[in-house]
Amino acid sequence: MPRKRSKYHHGDLRAALIRAADDLITEGGIETFSLRAAAQRAGVSPAAPAHHFGSAKGLLTEVALLAYERVAQYLAEVGGSADPVADIRALSLAFVTFALDHPGHFRLMFRNDLVNRDDPRYPEIAIKPGERLALALAAYQGKSGMDLDRFEDAADIFCALSTLHGLADMVLAEKAAPFFRKATSRSFVKKQLPKVLERLYPRKKRTRI
Amino acid sequence: MPRKRSKYHHGDLRAALIRAADDLITEGGIETFSLRAAAQRAGVSPAAPAHHFGSAKGLLTEVALLAYERVAQYLAEVGGSADPVADIRALSLAFVTFALDHPGHFRLMFRNDLVNRDDPRYPEIAIKPGERLALALAAYQGKSGMDLDRFEDAADIFCALSTLHGLADMVLAEKAAPFFRKATSRSFVKKQLPKVLERLYPRKKRTRI
DNA sequence: CCCTCAATCTAAACGCCGTCAAGATATATT
DNA sequence: AATATATCTTGACGGCGTTTAGATTGAGGG
Numbered sequence: 001m002p003r004k005r006s007k008y009h010h011g012d013l014r015a016a017l018i019r020a021a022d023d024l025i026t027e028g029g030i031e032t033f034s035l036r037a038a039a040q041r042a043g044v045s046p047a048a049p050a051h052h053f054g055s056a057k058g059l060l061t062e063v064a065l066l067a068y069e070r071v072a073q074y075l076a077e078v079g080g081s082a083d084p085v086a087d088i089r090a091l092s093l094a095f096v097t098f099a100l101d102h103p104g105h106f107r108l109m110f111r112n113d114l115v116n117r118d119d120p121r122y123p124e125i126a127i128k129p130g131e132r133l134a135l136a137l138a139a140y141q142g143k144s145g146m147d148l149d150r151f152e153d154a155a156d157i158f159c160a161l162s163t164l165h166g167l168a169d170m171v172l173a174e175k176a177a178p179f180f181r182k183a184t185s186r187s188f189v190k191k192q193l194p195k196v197l198e199r200l201y202p203r204k205k206r207t208r209i
Numbered sequence: 210m211p212r213k214r215s216k217y218h219h220g221d222l223r224a225a226l227i228r229a230a231d232d233l234i235t236e237g238g239i240e241t242f243s244l245r246a247a248a249q250r251a252g253v254s255p256a257a258p259a260h261h262f263g264s265a266k267g268l269l270t271e272v273a274l275l276a277y278e279r280v281a282q283y284l285a286e287v288g289g290s291a292d293p294v295a296d297i298r299a300l301s302l303a304f305v306t307f308a309l310d311h312p313g314h315f316r317l318m319f320r321n322d323l324v325n326r327d328d329p330r331y332p333e334i335a336i337k338p339g340e341r342l343a344l345a346l347a348a349y350q351g352k353s354g355m356d357l358d359r360f361e362d363a364a365d366i367f368c369a370l371s372t373l374h375g376l377a378d379m380v381l382a383e384k385a386a387p388f389f390r391k392a393t394s395r396s397f398v399k400k401q402l403p404k405v406l407e408r409l410y411p412r413k414k415r416t417r418i
Numbered sequence: 419c420c421c422t423c424a425a426t427c428t429a430a431a432c433g434c435c436g437t438c439a440a441g442a443t444a445t446a447t448t
Numbered sequence: 449a450a451t452a453t454a455t456c457t458t459g460a461c462g463g464c465g466t467t468t469a470g471a472t473t474g475a476g477g478g
Contacts, residue, residue, distance in 0.1 A: 215443080215444060215445095216442095216443070216444090217442070217443045217444055217445095218443080218444055218445075243434085243435065243436085244435080244436060244437090245434085245435065245436080255435090255436080255437090256436095256437075256438080256439095259436090259437070259438085264436080264437080265435095265436065265437095
């Protein structure tokens with residue numbers, strides 16, 4: 001459809017605004033985004049988004065939901081091999097890599113002041129990365145699956161996910177520097193993080209302490 | 210000193226503004242804070258803070274530095290026993306408890322857009338919680354200390370710190386609910402988290418996978 | 419085919435925000 | 449006492465999200 005077939009009807013403004021917001025966040029993080037900037041990029045007035053999304057939070061919720069799907073894509077591109085150890089490491093690395101590739105989106109996903117957590121689509125989309133990791137963790141632990149009703153399983157998954165989130169968030173916040181000599185966050189993820197993950201998920205059984 | 214000895218001289222505006230900002234963040238998180246609100250609470254005009262802190266970032270940097278010291282206080286109140294296992298668990302619990310008690314400050318500490326990371330006081334203050342945890346982790350691992358020049362030590366500390374940060378951030382973001390049946394974040398930290406930490410830092414040696 | 423009507427977007431305004439420039443005032447210095 | 453400096457106010461600017469009223473467009477029913 002045409003980009004603008006008339007002054008008062010964009011054509012597909014809803015999708016255009018989501019794309020504009022997504023691009024803004026990609027380019028400069030959440031602090032670059034503003035509802036007016038997204039509207040301007042879509043070629044409409046500042047008040048136009050309100051009709052489609054209600055508020056800035058509504059638009060950012062769409063962007064966040066897309067971001068969760070993007071995480072799932074990152075995780076879908078690795079793992080699935082016959083080697084559970086390699087799988088869990090690769091998944092972990094992919095998770096942090098997503099954060100490094102899309103820092104604005106990664107941070108947005110944890111900004112409950114900017115994202116509507118009551119959106120009915122949220123629970124099933126947001127849980128998918130956790131489910132993917134749970135399967136890999138079960139295989140790593142030599143189990144056939146995880147049961148969230150078992151406290152031990154839930155605790156292990158939650159801890160593993162928290163560690164990955166923490167690693168990513170620490171790297172993005174430039175909090176890794178005191179512990180590793182590194183130039184950039186990217187070099188850390190490429191060079192040091194794989195070795196860290198080897199230590200976190202060792203191949204050989206070893207006593208824990 | 211008097212709260213206001215004259216119209217144009219507050220007396221100790223700098224401290225009053227820091228306190229006002231700290232209180233605002235305590236009451237309603239970072240989204241409640243504004244430079245104008247802090248100024249109003251201190252009883253001065255919106256432009257007054259500029260002279261003492263340059264910008265909102267300058268004021269928030271002071272609040273963030275205070276928050277790091279508060280984390281250190283939380284960590285100082287536990288541990289130090291003859292039981293390394295109990296210590297590392299208690300420290301971990303204290304860390305997450307701080308996040309739950311001061312969610313606004315916890316989040317502020319990771320907002321590099323709001324805090325001046327180039328402040329000369331930052332490195333030595335921000336590293337202290339990590340150092341405290343490093344000692345406890347060394348004891349837990351049966352070592353006398355940690356050497357950040359050893360990659361294995363740096364990796365272990367960074368992972369442990371990332372896990373704690375991740376746990377806290379996940380809890381604050383209400384991301385623990387899918388994994389645990391719980392009413393509030395507070396009840397999770399009180400009831401389930403100690404058991405999670407027992408699993409994370411077991412007393413008996415066991416094979417890791 | 420036209421006419422009505424609902425959907426869509428604009429224009430203008432409101433009250434916030436952080437920040438800057440200029441001016442007023444109080445304290446410190448000489 | 450006179451001057452200088454530090455401190456705070458006033459007023460303004462541009463940007464923000466959002467609201468209200470109005471203009472325009474596309475669609476469906478006679």
